[in-house]
Amino acid sequence: MYMKIDFNSDEALYIQLRNQIIYGIATSQFQEGDNLPSVRELAEYIGINMHTVNKAYSILKQEGYIKLDRRKGAVIAIDIDKMQAINDLREELRVILAKAICRDINCQDVFKVVEEIFCEFERG
Template sequence: MIIEIDFNSEEALYLQLCNQIIMGIATSRFREGDPLPSVRQLADSIGINMHTVNKAYTVLKQEGYVKVDRRRGAVIAIDADRCETLEILKKELQVILAKSSCKNISKEEIHELIEEIYEDYA
């Protein structure tokens, strides 16, 4: 598992870790049922505290990306509740689009960005 953490970033380490795993799922590096390293293994390999990895795994579990299996540990488990996910996404996009509107970013520019980013995941 290749996880890159930017120790100079203002973004919290656990969020960077969450985002890296989510990006891995979106780009098919990680698939449904793939096991994640143990908290200790991942912390040691990246060079971060085990509590940070545990927090990331907890957030990923709460958001429906990971489930914890007693025998296998943390495994990729993409949330099947599509409607709920769409509602959450809609709320997040409303804020992003409001910010974009305040900065005079056009609808066309937003669509171009979405197409550019989505190409990495399709």
């Protein structure tokens, strides 16, 4: 259980936390059915407040990455609506690719980076 949190980042702690868990799922570090630490446990481990972890978990639940249960705690449960996911992806890519195009980055350049990141995640 490794969590890379940067307290000096301009990114909110609960967003960093959410992203770290998403990385964990993408790299198969966390798999369907796996338990995440309890909000109190993870808060203690990282050294932040319980509510900050709770907020991250709530968002992960809302976004369809985990299910929350009073008995078992937080459990990885991916809600795969691929059509919806591709539409979300398109929206997010639009801004990023606009920036890239401004810098003369072409389609092939992007493909290369995308491929690299896929390899990076597949290796874990």
